[in-house]
Amino acid sequence: MDLKFISTFLCFVLLHSSKTFGDHFTNQSDLETYIVHLEFPDQLFSNSKDLLLWHQSFLPTNSNNSSRILYSYRHVFNGFAATLSSDEVREMEKKPGFVSARPQRIFQLHTTHTPSFLGLHQNVGLWNASNSGKGVLIGILDTGIDPQHPSFNDNGMPNLPLKWKGKCEFNVTTYCNKKLIGARNYVQPDRFPLDLAGHGTHTSSTAGGNFVDDANFFW
Structure with missing residues (x-):
């Protein structure tokens, strides 16, 4: 068989194969x-x-x-x-x-300090004129609460309001204090309202928790 013919044939096969693969596979x-x-x-x-x-x-x-x-x-x-x-x-x-x-669009954070980014300053304006929710009782239905979280430290808190009639149903009564004034498990009343998921602690501390120095993403 003529070698020139063989070379031409192989070249044709390779070119044809390349076109076939190109039709079936998208460039990454x-x-x-x-x-x-x-x-x-x-x-x-x-x-x-x-x-x-x-x-x-x-x-x-x-x-x-x-x-x-x-x-x-x-x-x-x-x-x-x-x-x-x-x-x-x-x-x-x-x-x-x-x-x-x-x-898809990827957005970059403008800031991690939202109040200052929005021009909100704690010591001036409406924030300074308000009582910051003093005396308000907050009730939250969630996954429970971690009473040992530093957000629920009661340093500087006044005595419990006389109108409060709730209960603290942990096995250790000292878990409740002047900040965390009550806790109950409404789903399983025979169990303690200890938060094993973390969500209830998160929402409770957001709504009414104390400031925590040197707090990070996980605590």
């Missing part, structure tokens, strides 16, 4: 994350796996759909987040049930 540099909003389907899916499979049906058939979808949304709105090219988004727009596709 062309991909970005999109938030895809869909209409709610007419049928109700019995589980999240079925909903995910339906979301995957909007993706290109020549892609690995399981790795393209980053998140699947079903509560606030129906849709998903996926890595897509602009051409793939245009094809997706033609499918029934499609609403919109928006590229």
Whole structure:
């Protein structure tokens, strides 16, 4: 067989293969994350796996759909987040049930000191003229409370108001004080209202906790 013919044939095979792979695989540099909003389907899916499979049906058939979808949304709105090219988004727009596709946007924090950023100063203006909620009793229904958290230190607090008739239902009565004046478990009355999740402590300290010096993200 003529060697020139063989070389030409191999060259043709390689060029043809390159074109074939190019048709089926999207360049990774062309991909970005999109938030895809869909209409709610007419049928109700019995589980999240079925909903995910339906979301995957909007993706290109020549892609690995399981790795393209980053998140699947079903509560606030129906849709998903996926890595897509602009051409793939245009094809997706033609499918029934499609609403919109928006590229993700990353926002940078302007500040971690919101009061000063907004021009609010503790020692001037309305803040200084108010009594800062003095004498207000705050009741919170949540996951419980951590009575040993420093936000509930009662240093400088006045005596309990005479109108207060509540109870402190911890196994150690000293857990309650002039700041944390009562606690009860309404879901399981035979158990103590100790916060094991952290959410109740967070909301309680936000609403009425004391200032904590050198506080960090975790405490």
